[in-house]
Amino acid sequence: MKSRTKVVVIGGGIAGCSTLYHLTQEGWTDVVLVERDELTSGTTWHSAAQVTNFGMNQTMVGLKSHSIALYKKLRDDPDYPVGYHHGDGGIRLANTEAQMQGYRHFASMARGMGVTYEVIDAQECARRHPLISTDNLLGGLWDGEDGDIDPAQLCQALAFHARKAGAEVYRNTPVTGLTRHKDDTWTVHTEHGDIDCDCVVNAGGYRVNEIGAMMGVQHPVASMEHQYFITEDIPAIAEAGHRMPLLRCPISDYYSRQEKGGLLVGFYEQDCKTWGMDGISPAFSNDLCPDDLDRVMDVLEGAFERMPALTDVGIKRVVNGPITYTIDGAPLVGPIPGKRNAFCIIGLRAGLGEGGGHGWLLAQQIVHGEAQYDTWCIDPRRFTGHATVELTARKAIEDYQNEFRFHFPHEHRPAGRNAKTTPLTPVLAAEGAEFTVVNGWERVDYIKPSPDFHPTLSFDFDEAFDVVAAEIANVQANVGLAEVNGFNRIEITGADRHAFLDRMVCGTVTKRDGRVGLGYLLNHHGCVKAEATFANLPASDRGPARVWYGSAAASEYHDMDWLAAHVKDGEDVQLRSLTNDQTILVLAGPKARDVLAKCARGDWSAAAFPWLSVRECCIGFAPATVMGVSFSGELAYEIHVPNASLYAAYLALKEAGADHGLKLFGARAVEAMRMEMGFLHWKADLITEFDPFETGLSRFVKLDKGDFVGKAALIARQKNGPTAQLVTLQVEASHAPAHPGASVMRDGKVVGTVTSGEYGHRVGMNLAYAFVSPQTSGDETGLSIDMCGEMVGAQIVTQPLYDPDFIRMRS
Numbered sequence: 034m035k036s037r038t039k040v041v042v043i044g045g046g047i048a049g050c051s052t053l054y055h056l057t058q059e060g061w062t063d064v065v066l067v068e069r070d071e072l073t074s075g076t077t078w079h080s081a082a083q084v085t086n087f088g089m090n091q092t093m094v095g096l097k098s099h100s101i102a103l104y105k106k107l108r109d110d111p112d113y114p115v116g117y118h119h120g121d122g123g124i125r126l127a128n129t130e131a132q133m134q135g136y137r138h139f140a141s142m143a144r145g146m147g148v149t150y151e152v153i154d155a156q157e158c159a160r161r162h163p164l165i166s167t168d169n170l171l172g173g174l175w176d177g178e179d180g181d182i183d184p185a186q187l188c189q190a191l192a193f194h195a196r197k198a199g200a201e202v203y204r205n206t207p208v209t210g211l212t213r214h215k216d217d218t219w220t221v222h223t224e225h226g227d228i229d230c231d232c233v234v235n236a237g238g239y240r241v242n243e244i245g246a247m248m249g250v251q252h253p254v255a256s257m258e259h260q261y262f263i264t265e266d267i268p269a270i271a272e273a274g275h276r277m278p279l280l281r282c283p284i285s286d287y288y289s290r291q292e293k294g295g296l297l298v299g300f301y302e303q304d305c306k307t308w309g310m311d312g313i314s315p316a317f318s319n320d321l322c323p324d325d326l327d328r329v330m331d332v333l334e335g336a337f338e339r340m341p342a343l344t345d346v347g348i349k350r351v352v353n354g355p356i357t358y359t360i361d362g363a364p365l366v367g368p369i370p371g372k373r374n375a376f377c378i379i380g381l382r383a384g385l386g387e388g389g390g391h392g393w394l395l396a397q398q399i400v401h402g403e404a405q406y407d408t409w410c411i412d413p414r415r416f417t418g419h420a421t422v423e424l425t426a427r428k429a430i431e432d433y434q435n436e437f438r439f440h441f442p443h444e445h446r447p448a449g450r451n452a453k454t455t456p457l458t459p460v461l462a463a464e465g466a467e468f469t470v471v472n473g474w475e476r477v478d479y480i481k482p483s484p485d486f487h488p489t490l491s492f493d494f495d496e497a498f499d500v501v502a503a504e505i506a507n508v509q510a511n512v513g514l515a516e517v518n519g520f521n522r523i524e525i526t527g528a529d530r531h532a533f534l535d536r537m538v539c540g541t542v543t544k545r546d547g548r549v550g551l552g553y554l555l556n557h558h559g560c561v562k563a564e565a566t567f568a569n570l571p572a573s574d575r576g577p578a579r580v581w582y583g584s585a586a587a588s589e590y591h592d593m594d595w596l597a598a599h600v601k602d603g604e605d606v607q608l609r610s611l612t613n614d615q616t617i618l619v620l621a622g623p624k625a626r627d628v629l630a631k632c633a634r635g636d637w638s639a640a641a642f643p644w645l646s647v648r649e650c651c652i653g654f655a656p657a658t659v660m661g662v663s664f665s666g667e668l669a670y671e672i673h674v675p676n677a678s679l680y681a682a683y684l685a686l687k688e689a690g691a692d693h694g695l696k697l698f699g700a701r702a703v704e705a706m707r708m709e710m711g712f713l714h715w716k717a718d719l720i721t722e723f724d725p726f727e728t729g730l731s732r733f734v735k736l737d738k739g740d741f742v743g744k745a746a747l748i749a750r751q752k753n754g755p756t757a758q759l760v761t762l763q764v765e766a767s768h769a770p771a772h773p774g775a776s777v778m779r780d781g782k783v784v785g786t787v788t789s790g791e792y793g794h795r796v797g798m799n800l801a802y803a804f805v806s807p808q809t810s811g812d813e814t815g816l817s818i819d820m821c822g823e824m825v826g827a828q829i830v831t832q833p834l835y836d837p838d839f840i841r842m843r844s
């Protein structure tokens with residue numbers, strides 16, 4: 034066994050084997066995989082191993098397409114052929130128009146990745162899958178690439194090719210411990226000796242948290258028991274003359290595929306069970322949980338009704354095995370938060386279909402620092418302090434119970450709610466708040482007009498449209514108050530803080546005390562990594578001179594890791610998170626200054642406290658830090674208050690605002706208003722696939738300043754010209770917004786992808802942001818958007834649409 038290598042991958046299921054293989058493909062061949070038993074001793078060996086191309090965002094579709102292309106290559110490889118039924122096709126059923134509408138949206142989204150889904154009616158479903166009845170069926174989504182693969186052969190083939198390229202695989206070698214060294218290298222301790230390495234990967238399947246514990250981490254991954262059975266031969270299959278397509282049923286929660294002459298049918302029962310929450314026996318290897326078909330009776334009946342042929346055949350075999358889940362159903366593939374040179378590829382619940390792609394994107398991250406797609410939807414840092422295994426188990430149960438029921442826009446399911454709240458959450462709930470969830474935080478979406486107000490789940494504008502319009506009208510005419518909790522806040526102190534930030538940010542960083550700036554951080558490829566405000570606070574009784582770095586709530590772990598990784602040895606820079614200590618109250622509207630002046634001592638005139646100022650003060654008697662910044666385009670103040678004083682500050686603002694028409698507003702109003710100003714959202718419009726020029730941020734780039742992270746790469750990218758351009762589109766539809774992922778079309782061809790869409794109430798336009806091809810960005814007309822299957826005209830418009838000279842924000 035080697036005593037030193039570049040990367041040690043722990044676990045020899047599909048996740049580990051795919052990672053090892055792709056590391057060698059990306060050029061790193063001095064890499065090792067260690068497996069406690071034989072390869073595929075975990076979940077992989079008994080997987081139903083269906084491989085589908087369906088995803089709900091373009092990254093998922095892209096990585097699944099990679100799996101399919103790779104598996105076809107391996108199938109056709111004469112050295113080590115893999116059994117792979119590619120192209121049996123598959124149907125996701127639907128019995129509601131809303132589900133069909135969702136499928137049409139996903140078809141539009143996948144089109145941008147070169148993948149074709151067909152939305153077909155019930156008769157066509159039955160024509161393609163002769164075993165199904167059309168009772169209670171509207172239609173479905175057809176994915177022609179679907180199939181299934183032999184999981185053991187797949188892993189063996191990946192290991193074979195990795196070995197051929199130079200990698201080594203140590204079987205029967207349990208990892209017993211991990212040591213992180215001062216220089217951020219690792220030692221992996223195994224029963225057969227130690228291996229020093231630069232980088233370690235947890236691919237431990239359901240044993241993820243045994244390996245996590247070795248590095249002091251608990252990953253938000255929980256396992257569920259999951260069952261399928263295999264039937265005896267079904268004559269109608271032989272009679273059909275072709276293989277049966279896969280079936281996924283959100284009506285009655287089961288799936289099926291052909292297995293030899295019969296069917297394999299798997300179930301997602303309501304009476305489902307977590308597994309291994311109190312520890313896993315070391316002896317559980319190549320093992321299964323006891324069969325329990327009684328538990329699946331409710332969904333079994335649905336499968337029998339859809340496929341009556343099932344009632345005439347016997348069951349040959351039942352499989353019940355552990356399958357891993359995360360909080361949002363997507364896996365955790367990428368850097369482990371708070372650690373360096375430690376990665377994971379865990380929480381895979383569809384690991385056979387996705388594993389090829391996940392291993393590919395992980396290997397790219399390890400070798401190049403970033404993958405070719407923005408990987409935020411699978412990034413382990415998207416969950417933060419609330420992400421306990423107990424919360425994960427609750428979300429896993431909910432997710433399992435809804436396996437094939439996608440989330441609609443604005444849908445937040447009930448399990449695990451109130452994971453992160455502030456003292457104001459119950460107060461705002463009593464005011465009628467409907468909450469959305471942002472990084473676990475309950476954030477006000479809008480104030481409901483009545484307690485029983487429940488908008489319809491839909492891809493169209495819902496009944497909250499007019500409610501949001503009224504909130505915006507009040508912000509525009511008077512003043513609104515909103516709580517923005519969980520906003521990521523890092524306090525940066527130390528004599529070198531400005532030099533440090535200057536190196537991290539691609540534009541000008543204001544250093545003047547009392548001033549606030551906005552800037553963008555690039556990755557080493559010159560693309561957009563993060564967006565932040567920087568507020569310079571002088572030394573005071575509240576602390577030494579400091580910069581408050583503020584960014585999106587979801588970026589809490591992501592940004593902290595990125596900043597911490599770039600502090601140089603000997604540099605006088607300290608980073609401290611205030612995210613969970615401070616909450617923002619936003620006061621926005623032409624009367625915001627009057628309200629502030631009424632409850633906070635001092636001169637708040639535009640001359641004394643202009644736009645982009647910051648000052649410490651008290652709101653009533655509550656300590657606060659006020660910034661003159663606006664995401665709405667109105668005169669606005671962000672009032673940062675320690676959570677202990679939040680209620681007091683809220684009461685003081687409410688009282689001061691009573692004579693000025695102050696009313697609450699929520700995140701949906703903010704979303705609409707920011708789109709009228711051309712303001713962008715991190716991980717919607719700001720993604721690692723594009724540089725700041727492509728993202729329309731040239732005014733925030735200063736190439737003539739000193740070096741900054743990503744500068745050389747950005748200059749090199751510029752030489753090749755832009756690959757896309759972010760534009761704003763006015764959408765010619767009044768019934769629905771354009772949803773992220775929707776394809777922008779010209780002459781029947783995809784020329785771009787929508788990143789955000791909302792109705793701009795102040796300008797009376799339905800708006801969308803989209804990355805379009807550079808050639809298209811010059812065309813103002815002739816475009817359309819595939820909105821749930823309907824081609825809707827769209828025109829490029831120039832931002833800002835509302836108050837283009839920023840007169841209201843600066844007033």
Ligand SMILES: Cc1cc2nc3c(=O)[nH]c(=O)nc-3n(C[C@H](O)[C@H](O)[C@H](O)COP(=O)(O)OP(=O)(O)OC[C@H]3O[C@@H](n4cnc5c(N)ncnc54)[C@H](O)[C@@H]3O)c2cc1C
Pocket residue numbers: 043044045046047048049067068069070071072073074075076077078079080081082083084206207208209236237238239240243244259260261299318352353354355356357378379380381382383384385386387
């Ligand atoms: C019944 C069932 C049906 C399924 N059907 C499908 C399907 O149709 N399509 C699909 O895509 N997915 C399906 N899945 C899910 C899929 O099988 C999993 O997502 C996938 O197999 C997970 O692979 P993995 O590599 O992450 O984990 P595993 O296969 O569990 O591999 C982890 C490996 O890590 C090793 N290990 C653990 N601890 C250590 C240690 N300390 N030292 C060294 N090695 C260690 C284990 O021995 C194991 O070999 C199904 C799952 C189940 C249970």
